[in-house]
Amino acid sequence: MENARHPRRWLILIVLCLSTLVLVIDNMVLTVSVPPIATDLGANAQEIQWIIESYVLVFAGLLLTAGSLSDRFGRRRVMIIGLTVFGVASLAATFAADPEQLIAGRVLMGIGGALIMPSTLSILITVFDDEERRKAITAWSAVAMVGLVGGPVVGGVLIAHFWWGAVFLMNVPIAIVAIIAALLLMPESKGPWTKSDPLGMLLSMVGMTALVWTIIESAKGGLSHPSTQLSLGLAVVCLVSFGIWETRTAHPMVPLALFRNRVFTGASFSLVLLTFANGGLMLILTQYLQFVLGYSPSKTGLAFAPLAVASLLFNGIGATLGNKIGNRPMTAIGLVIIAAGFGALASLPSDAGFGLLSAAMVVIGIGGGLAMPAATGALMGAVPAEHAGVGSALNDTVQQAGAALGVAVLGSILSGTYTGAMPNSAPEQARQSVADALTLADATHNHQLLDTAREAFTSAMSASFWAGAAGVLAAAALALILIRDTKPTLSEPETPDPQPEPTLTAATN
Secondary structure, X not given: OOOOOOOOHHHHHHHHHHHHHHHHHHHHHHHHOHHHHHHHHOOOHHHHHHHHHHHHHHHHHHHHHHHHHHXXXXXXXXXHHHHHHHHHHHHHHHOOOOHHXXXXXXXXXXXXXXXXXXXXXXHHHHHOOHHHHHHHHHHHHXXXXXXXXXXXXXXXXXXXXXXXXXXXXXXXXXXXXXXXXXXXXXXXXXXXXXXXXXXXHHHHHHHHHHHHHHHHHHHHHOOOOHHHHHHHHHHHHHHHHHHHHHHHOOOOOOOHHHHHOHHHHHHHHHHHHHHHHHHHHHHHHHHHHHHHOOOOHHXXXXXXXXXXXXXXXXXXXXXXXXXXXXXXXXXXXHHHHHHHHHHHHHOOOOOOOHHHHHHHHHHHHHHHHHHHHHHHHHHHHOOOHHHHHHHHHHHHHHHHHHHHHHHXXXXXXXXXXXHHHOOOOOOHHHHHOHHHHHHHHHHHOOHHHHHHHHHHHHHHHHHHHHHHHHHHHHHHHHHHHHOOOOOOOOOOOOOOOOOOOOOOEEEOO
């Protein structure tokens, strides 16, 4: 039967989750690997910056192009190519002898990651039907959350028992297993053949790369620097030109008409605001745990465990409830709960115990478990099957942009509020950075400066998290206003199409 469910769909989901997990863990594991990398390779501050940011820039810049390529040439094929590139690049990064080699490896990993990520979600929505898709997206989202929280823990353990290269080496066997499983289990799928859009690809790559670079740099020194202003101008010109071109060309790379669908638009902007808050969460809370509460990197990673456990539990609950009440209320309820969690974090004192911290994290995990799969399901449910790859890439792109914007905006609020909360009598170096303040206080045995810096950072964290809560509440409002739940109808069943232009072609292995 043409409309029969794929017999190996749950095994396929495991492969998709494994492919996603390797990307998320690798991104997070680097947060605890920077000090030993800097020491061993003799990397300076600028080189460390490029080691971290080169991946993000390439990944964000290539996402839309990668999604378009997967629709055109086959989603399984593009994912396997991405896994191969990612595995080889990880091996190269493992044995890098200097910062330049590691940066080159990270660039290649960004290329591989951009090819993998859109394909995983697009394959998922073509393998699973409407009835089971929510459960599949829930599992996929849960695995991403495990990687997000487990990355720093895994990194801390690997570095403690081996060396920094182990954080890259672990990607290789996972990539090999995923490639073999994809070849054996997955069907190929692609959209109807269309002419390529090279100008659209070029404009999207340059525009997205310039935008992410601008956001990263503005978080450090604002928009006053000429190079940041130049990159902002380039981003605006390229992305506006991209939008105009895509609406006029006969064969657009990205069907911008998707944004005329209120469900797609509502889910997209809800996810932007949610990842805006979550991007700041990881940045700010990690510093609070280490600089204010004195946690080690490994203990910092473990402190996120309550969030992960709650998210996993409520992912399953959300999948069950979501099938009954729909994506719209589930997304809105989850976002309101997340906002409450941010409010709880904003109220933490400078000497918070693990109980208070865990309670706030559990609330955020509950909300995330309910909201993320529902919002993602609403967005992808509004994407036609023939555009599954580029639709998935749009989902990934809005989340990347939201997270980067959250780091920039909430990071700026954190920095400005911290400096304002420090007394004018404090050393200038201590007023600019809590890390420098603590180092200076330890060196001079100035306990008053130590306490003042911790209190100032706690106040700054509170201001940032209240801003994050406001963003999440705005996302809940958008979800309520724009998302509409449509129940699957039986009036248009999938029947064999005798014509040679199906919306989705599926080949055997």
